[in-house]
Amino acid sequence: MMNIRSAPAVRYEMVDGTALIAIDNPPVNASSHDVRTALLEAVRQAEADEAVDAIAIFGAGRTFIAGADIREFGKPPKDPILPDVNNAIEACAKPVIAILHGTALGGGFEVALAAHARIALPGTQVGLPEVTLGVLPGAGGTQRAPRLIGIAKALEIITEGRRIGAEEALEMGLIDRIAEGEPRDVALEMAEEVRQGNLGTRRTGELQVSPDDAAIADVSERLKAKQAHLFSPHKAVEAVAGCTGPLAEGLAQERALFRQCIESPQRAGLIHAFFAERAVAKIPEAGATPRPVAGAGVIGGGTMGSGIATAMLLAGLNVTLVERDEEALARGRASVEGNLAQAVKRGKLDEAKRAAILAERLKATTDLGALAEADLIVEAVFEDLEVKTELFARLDAIAREGAVLATNTSYLDVDRIAAATSRPQDVVGLHFFSPAHVMKLIEVVVGDKTAAEVVATGFALAKRLRKIAVRAGVCDGFIGNRILAHYRKSVDYLMMDGATPQQIDPALTGFGFAMGPFAVSDLAGLDIGWATRKRHAAMRPAEERYIPIADRICEEGWFGRKTGKGFYVYPQGGKPEPNPEVARIIDEERAKAGILPRNFEDDEIVDRYMTAMIAEAARVLEDGIAQRPIDIDAVFLFGYGFPRFRGGPLHYADTLGAKELVARIERYAEEDAHYWQVPPLLARMAREGTRFADMNEG
Known part of the structure; x- marks a missing residue:
């Protein structure tokens, strides 16, 4: 083994004729300017080295290249731009293999498409989600993906922007093999497979793609019917439609359409939405330590309560659902069972896990005292201040010391609800949105006396539930x-x-x-x-x-x-x-x-x-309030x-x-x-x- 070169964000080593190029730009190996520069230099150096007969690109850490560097969003591009890097990879005279793990999305997956073979580790997710940010795949994705999987499937994944698991990607033809092991080990193994002739390589851009006017027309009509107000998906269809000619012409058209998307106001709006999802976590209580939550109670089994219980169960929490009488309790449990059945139907859960959740992690009772050991209790009863304050006074005598007491009120005064207890510092508003197991938002309503760690617990719970928490002050209706x-x-x-x-x-x-x-x-x-x-x-x-x-x-x-x-x-x-x-x-x-x-x-x-x-x-x-x-x-x-x-x-x-x-x-x-x-x-x-x-x- 001989170290040839190291550069910021990229590690290069040579092992028995294989040039190993490791992207090392934590946390997600984003394709920053440093990564692009060093990757291009590494590929050129490997191509020029007579001792190298195979090149493998992989990601260090927990993922391949997860996408673009968000710090560069909205800034003028700096050379080398990703299309030039990808074109150099594809044009390389020596076989280039991409070893994918974690996520390979957007520009990251376009790097892989430019390689001569793609190997994925189990659990890898790939995709071209650029339309969700108001652009289109602008580094060869609209030209190379159709050459691998055909126009119809390429249009589907590009216009929907969805992630694809390794098994489906293999079945579609986006990747060539799934292999077990660490990325570096798999890289060496696959390089040897190439030498032995057991793994074929080819330049994606040289593959022929059959015209498919019907698929283009079908997707265009669907977008006009359902997404007429959007810009980038329609431009993506135009780009894919140009993939049947020479690659260079298609890439030029793709780049021109990409620039049109960049200049669209929609791109700015979608980028803002992207950042909004991350910015809301910056709260004054961010430094506080959340209280541990293993078991939760939900009071009320109506639409909101059953939805909240479902979300918690799907996130791995043990849940005690409490209702006022047996009839209401049966309806609440049936609602949770129905929600979980829908999760199975949508492929979010398998039947065995659903059965285990209902048998082992859901307890339904009419006894409020069953919440005595809960770490967090969410009240989701009728929207009436008197009803809620009376309930919180009862909870004050039941809940263990340090338990977080949360109200799911949509409008009511969280401070008045907290005042019904002897521990207002433990009371917080957690305003879920209906249906609670589907909607992404939770307003974390911070009362005058809510402790910082209780606020942090609300945000930690939202993250565990895969929801987005926004901090709100107390007023009638909060923010929304x-x-x-x-x-x-x-x-x-x-x-x-x-x-x-x-x-x-x-x-x-x-x-x-x-x-x-x-x-x-x-x-x-x-x-x-x-x-x-x-x-x-x-x-x-x-x-x-x-x-x-x-x-x-x-x-x-x-x-x-x-x-x-x-x-x-x-x-x-x-x-x-x-x-x-x-x-x-x-x-x-x-x-x-x-x-x-x-x-x-x-x-x-x-x-x-x-x-x-x-x-x-x-x-x-x-x-x-905000x-x-x-x-x-x-x-x-x-x-x-x-x-x-x-x-x-x-x-x-x-x-x-x-x-x-x-x-x-x-x-x-x-x-x-x-x-x-x-x-x-x-x-x-x-x-x-x-x-x-x-x-x-x-």
């Missing part, structure tokens, strides 16, 4: 529901003044929301909003304009999907249709208020909705279906500018001065020319 309560009124005003639910919902799905606000209300249950409005009635200012249309719908017993009727009618097995009775109620309420309906363009509907959302978000920020604008963006991206490509409401606000937003609010205030008020923070930003993004720094 406080903002929602405000901007939701804007569509009620639009409905009263002339727009219809059937116009408003499509206008907002056209903006990028997965569902419109009336469809969402039906899905969540109209009775939930009704209960909140009744709770707020005594506090409602006399001058506030109140729209009773939703109340009247609820008075009919129509609560949305759960009753088969709400703003829409839900025929069994059919598509939702407008509820004709709602139009009658709207007409009656307009007549009572003396309103002559007017026409609204879709653009104005979107502008009013978004301006109201941004205005209340600015107030939440100014009040200190730490930074990016935390608000994360809440809406991961809890409220905000279109990811727009980056979140405050990222979107920066694309409009504070002056434009202030001008809109002042214009709308001529109609309703009570509702449309300029937040002081927004007014100051307009004067100073600052952006919300400036407040995220540090």
Whole structure:
């Protein structure tokens, strides 16, 4: 063995004719400028060395190249760029083998595609997820993947951006073999296999790919139907469509389309969303030590409680589910069993593990005393302050010392709930979003006396559950529901003044929301909003304009999907249709208020909705309920279906500018001065020319 060369981020050694090139750029071996430079130099040096007859590239540590270096996002590219590195790898006169383990994603997998053979260790995941960041594979992925697996399969993995396990990748033809062992050992073994003629090598770019106009047309139509508002997936289809000619021409077209994606506003929004998921972990309590949680209790087996219990069970926790009586307990346990059955159906769990979870790790009881030894207890009972405070007073006498007591309230005062105990430092809000075993967001609501380690425990639990935690202060509705309560009124005003639910919902799905606000209300249950409005009635200012249309719908017993009727009618097995009775109620309420309906363009509907959302978000920020604008963006991206490509409401606000937003609010205030008020923070930003993004720094 002879060491030839070492460079930052890359180790090079020669063993019996094999040049071993190890990417060593922890933690994930990202393809940084240092990695690209050293990798290119290493390949060229190995190619020039007469003693080398095989080259193997592998990753040190826990992964191959997991993707691009996020520190370089948004900065001008520095030579050598990854396409040039990959082209040099493919053009190398000596066989180049890529040994993959951990993850090989995006540019990392494009390095592997440029190699002459690909070997994966068991458990490896590969993929080309660039569309999730608003770009397309720009280092040969759209040209080399189709040459290995055909246009149809390449379009599938590129436009969906999904990860692929080693077994599926082998079956598809993306990799050549799965081998056991340490990456370096496998590299040496595979180099010998090449010498012996037992492992074939070839240049991917020299393979011929058959035209597949039907696949291109099918994917194009699907994207137009489901993702018409997105940019990069459509450009990715264009790039793949150019793979049937010479490689150089296809690569040139791919690069041109990649640059178009780079210049798209959607890329900036998707990159912001990517960073938001990571930024929310930066909290004042980050240095505190979380309390250990092995066993948890969940009180309430309804939709929320059963979902929370399911999420905990799937994360490996022992769970005690408590309900008030045997009938409710049976329903709660059945809900958990159904959720786990769905996990099996989706391939997230096998049947044996589901059976073991139910037999060994789920306990269902009507005895609150069974929670005496739980490390963490989550209350998920009816949204009523008196009910919750009474329950927490009982828990105070039952729970062991040091147990974390969490409330899943959506709106209520966490400090008042904590005050019902002798240990308010142990009380925290953990606001899950429904369905709790599916939705990614948890608002960790920090009370005046919540201990730092309890906050840290909430964040550690979210990580264990594979969810995203956002720190929130105490107010009615916290971050998300406080903002929602405000901007939701804007569509009620639009409905009263002339727009219809059937116009408003499509206008907002056209903006990028997965569902419109009336469809969402039906899905969540109209009775939930009704209960909140009744709770707020005594506090409602006399001058506030109140729209009773939703109340009247609820008075009919129509609560949305759960009753088969709400703003829409839900025929069994059919598509939702407008509820004709709602139009009658709207007409009656307009007549009572003396309103002559007017026409609204879709653009104005979107502008009013978004301006109201941004205005209340600015107030939440100014009040200190959210730490930074990016935390608000994360809440809406991961809890409220905000279109990811727009980056979140405050990222979107920066694309409009504070002056434009202030001008809109002042214009709308001529109609309703009570509702449309300029937040002081927004007014100051307009004067100073600052952006919300400036407040995220540090």
